Amino acid sequence: MADLSVKIKDLDFKNPVMTASGTSGFAEELNDFYDVSKLGAVLLKGITLKNRDGNAYPRMAETASGMLNAVGLQNKGVDYFIQHIYPRIKDYDTHLIANVNGSTVEEYIEVTEKVNELERISAIELNISCPNVKEGGMLFGISCPGAEAVTREVRRVCTKTLIVKLSPNVTDITEIAKAVEGQGADSVSLVNTFLGMAIDAEKRIPLLSTITGGLSGPAIKPIALRMVWQAYHAVKIPIIGIGGIMNAADAIEFMLAGAAAVQVGTAIFKDPFIPLQIIDGIENYMKRHGLNSINDIVGKLAL
Amino acid sequence: MADLSVKIKDLDFKNPVMTASGTSGFAEELNDFYDVSKLGAVLLKGITLKNRDGNAYPRMAETASGMLNAVGLQNKGVDYFIQHIYPRIKDYDTHLIANVNGSTVEEYIEVTEKVNELERISAIELNISCPNVKEGGMLFGISCPGAEAVTREVRRVCTKTLIVKLSPNVTDITEIAKAVEGQGADSVSLVNTFLGMAIDAEKRIPLLSTITGGLSGPAIKPIALRMVWQAYHAVKIPIIGIGGIMNAADAIEFMLAGAAAVQVGTAIFKDPFIPLQIIDGIENYMKRHGLNSINDIVGKLAL
Amino acid sequence: MSLKEVQNLVIIENTPLNATNFLIRLVSIKPLPKFVPGQFVNVEINNSSEIFLRRPFSVFEINYSLNSISLIVKILGRGSKKLTEIKAGESVNLIFPLGKGFTFPIPNERILLIGGGSGVGPMLFLAKESGLNPDNVHLILGAKSFEDHINIDDYRQFGNFYFTTEDGSLGERGFVTQHSVFQNKLKTFDKIYACGPDAMMKAIAREAKKSNIFCEVSLENLMACGFGVCLCCIEPTVRGNLCVCTEGPVFNINDLKWQI
Amino acid sequence: MSLKEVQNLVIIENTPLNATNFLIRLVSIKPLPKFVPGQFVNVEINNSSEIFLRRPFSVFEINYSLNSISLIVKILGRGSKKLTEIKAGESVNLIFPLGKGFTFPIPNERILLIGGGSGVGPMLFLAKESGLNPDNVHLILGAKSFEDHINIDDYRQFGNFYFTTEDGSLGERGFVTQHSVFQNKLKTFDKIYACGPDAMMKAIAREAKKSNIFCEVSLENLMACGFGVCLCCIEPTVRGNLCVCTEGPVFNINDLKWQI
Ligand SMILES: Cc1cc2nc3c(=O)[nH]c(=O)nc-3n(C[C@H](O)[C@H](O)[C@H](O)COP(=O)(O)OP(=O)(O)OC[C@H]3O[C@@H](n4cnc5c(N)ncnc54)[C@H](O)[C@@H]3O)c2cc1C
Ligand SMILES: Cc1cc2nc3c(=O)[nH]c(=O)nc-3n(C[C@H](O)[C@H](O)[C@H](O)COP(=O)(O)OP(=O)(O)OC[C@H]3O[C@@H](n4cnc5c(N)ncnc54)[C@H](O)[C@@H]3O)c2cc1C
């Protein structure tokens, strides 16, 4: 039987299919559909130090083969997470990864320190790429000094596997990937959403309360795939591929381009079972192609 | 009756709908379907100093709501254009705009000087954003010094209206827009294609001979629209909006975001009549909304 | 046991109810879970490059013996239009049951149900399931004109019906809040339930608040997922921004931060 | 006068011809322009988020009195699959006439037409329109097995037919280039025309070149536009990279840079 397991730093994952942050809640919502322990990992909804109400409604707009969102990291803060949510989800038999956010480096550090204490959180995904907040977020992720600074400081305190989530809204993704690798990131995940905009021509107003928002879904796949491929040739740490993955073929494309694992985001809104279908599809692909391990796929694009 | 005319620098356009470079050949091909004089302008296929064979086949791949191309500026060079193509098309009663390319600043200058002599070419669109060539092209368009250098030198010799076509593959489009405005560009057109990639999972090969290519079509519209909106708030020169425009509503969205005119690209492959349908649709919109001139739309997004 | 399902259902009926609304009835091959009036389903509308996300629709009727779900769908844009064009025999993918329904009345309460447009559906569903003596169930249904009203003959047994139309072609002329029952007898009701256009619900909420009557409304915020993972569908409430798809779509007006 | 048209045509027939190919017949409400065998149409296949561009198909048959165009469509991927699922009565948007067709033979020439898979279509079209005495028209049609061959009874009057199948279930066993006519009589032909899979055409071209016989092949490069504006469909030739959609799809093998 095909072995779907993958290793990132010291963590062993059952399979390379994770659900992306902000698209799979705190795992409980998916568990209403199926046993989330079948997933490689669940990236939890982004958390911040303090409660955030997020942006005003409307927060989403449908676009061609994609959507814009402007959620703005709505969450009740890390303490609430620790007291009320973590106890409910900590026994899921999959890797739970915290998506850590901040307006300042200090906030990132404080959240990280608190998450350090949570035994059942396997890793931290440092979100330096959220386009939907006024302070922090993407601002860190679009310049090398910014990305370096927050990675360095968080790395100092972070006792868990550290994944840094990159923004695609940059001229050169390899620079940023190398910058965070240089500061001790164990892995990079990419991409977060592209900054986009939608307008109601008849009403002559933006469709999002924030005017601009983050574009996700199949529309962005070709660009995300290119960035993963570029990053794969620039850094040595494992890459987690994200962006418009809707089926097993998409996931395999990301792995061929160099991703050691993938995250499924917007596809979950179409059908929460898609991550499981992707796991099956990868297994099927490996059988058909006589591949024994995920390593036989990762970076194996023939040029 | 609604007045659809627009002015860019000293040029008067019948209407704000142009066909994009590389998607409308040398106007003749569209003229096989309808009288191209109905169009606001035709942006001619990119020309270079010397003959270019372009990239190897395959040069295109379909993606979700879009496509990748890797044509690589195939053309017979500016002299061939002047001798063999220009005489055939010069009497079309619409603005013909030359899309000028080069591997070096000197090549851009040489092409510009030759095009200067062609009376019926109304303007030059300086393409500093082609992602499908190894030298020049996008490399100029993704840094301020690069964009400045080529704009400055071409402006010196260019006797026509100078439009600079921007690459979206940058962290901050406003910087680049301001840089070229500062060097005397009369207008900016944006966006060119996004660098993307597609893979055949079964065959484990890239779908393009060049591995990466340029993404166009409705998939990119939300990002292109955001960039036009940002550029509109950064520069004073008129903006020509491009990216995934498929119908009149799309075109109007770009104009509301700040575009004085639009270019229709990939949509032409779906249906060469789309540019004409957009002209009609804009006229209809203006009537329905009681608008007299295109200026009543441009930048008129209500916030 | 899974609490929520993703299932292909077969459309067995897709017929116009009136000038603006369609009745779509779908059957499942499996027994359906219990639905509370106010709950909804999220429908995948395929075969179009323009429709990427699902579209939410309230349940109008459930037949547990036939395993059928009915929806009333109003054509608003591209998705609802496509949905009304799908022919009987084709299958459609649904996620259900979603959201929290209306709070059931307690025996002997007098309730007023107010529906407008496709919002009539959940109101009829609630009237049928209320468990009250029909004398205590009163419904005001509003529409633009008589041809926008749907035939409610099958429901007459569950309550007392009043109609309004903007052009006076059926029932009283004007909006639902201008109906004589609403104007004169509002205080005789223990609970008010409403489903319909925003403006209608706000007008109702204003009067309910003034008269201090329990009032629940069903909201139709834009949704990306429908099951609580995206946080796109939020509504500001006294408990902060809540997801309409999991904490609603039914809200007590006292929880909402409506400026009314 | 416009040289090329974009038109909605109504599908009047969409039926399987054999295990792999469908016959799709469409009618126009307007008179059709003249088509030369080898020319193609570019078909918009709607109703799917996965199919963005048109798909090119060679013309198999034209009935100028009925204004009908027939295509032979082989299911290869998502687009061709969808196309074969469209029901008679529905309309489909086509761009035509596109490309340059085969060079017609001159009277009294002996021609050999070789078709494989859906490439059989243009060969039958050419046989019919060749204007030659049927004795001078010879066709070798190749397929995997007898059930992959289409019924050509209506065409027997236009030429002499030979079949090959890889499993020997119809005609001679093997590839078209292994057929006895091809092996033994190639030099008796003045012109060879071929349409089919790449490998088949290269094998034919190799022999035609050796024997120095005029040979035209129809290429099926990937196309974005189909009418010469995108430069995606190029083929390296002695005259440089040429667009298959405007300078082809039919090429003389001497112009191609095939490594054969
Ligand atoms: C919980 C819930 C229950 C619902 N129940 C029903 C029902 O029983 N019957 C019914 O007909 N409809 C119901 N709706 C509304 C229905 O979901 C929308 O009409 C539908 O999604 C519109 O999709 P569309 O593709 O036709 O419109 P689009 O083409 O997406 O949009 C057309 C226009 O309508 C606006 N619009 C779209 N959806 C909404 C919305 N939800 N609120 C406000 N403006 C909107 C858009 O911004 C756009 O301007 C319900 C919505 C929710 C959230
Ligand atoms: C001038 C011309 C005439 C043609 N005439 C006919 C005809 O008469 N009958 C017929 O059945 N087909 C014909 N074809 C081929 C037909 O256009 C393709 O089969 C069709 O576009 C495939 O679309 P799809 O969506 O089904 O495949 P996709 O889902 O797009 O692709 C499926 C797989 O096939 C490959 N593929 C797709 N198109 C081609 C191609 N053109 N060449 C090589 N590989 C390809 C893709 O790379 C992919 O691996 C012709 C093509 C051209 C250019």
Ligand SMILES: Cc1cc2nc3c(=O)[nH]c(=O)nc-3n(C[C@H](O)[C@H](O)[C@H](O)COP(=O)(O)O)c2cc1C
């Ligand atoms: C509604 C929504 C909310 C999101 N919230 C977060 C978040 O809190 N933190 C984060 O790192 N990424 C967030 N993302 C980005 C996704 O995790 C993912 O990077 C992106 O959507 C691209 O993948 P996709 O195309 O598969 O959705 C969010 C995306 C969406 C659509």
Ligand SMILES: Cc1cc2nc3c(=O)[nH]c(=O)nc-3n(C[C@H](O)[C@H](O)[C@H](O)COP(=O)(O)O)c2cc1C
């Ligand atoms: C096949 C193809 C060829 C192109 N060639 C050129 C070119 O020669 N010069 C140029 O400036 N842009 C070129 N472009 C970019 C388009 O002009 C346009 O900027 C881009 O496609 C985005 O617009 P769209 O989404 O409407 O196609 C090309 C695009 C395509 C798809």
Ligand code: FES
């Ligand atoms: S629609 Fe996603 S949380 Fe409500």
Ligand code: FES
């Ligand atoms: S397909 Fe566009 S030029 Fe041939």
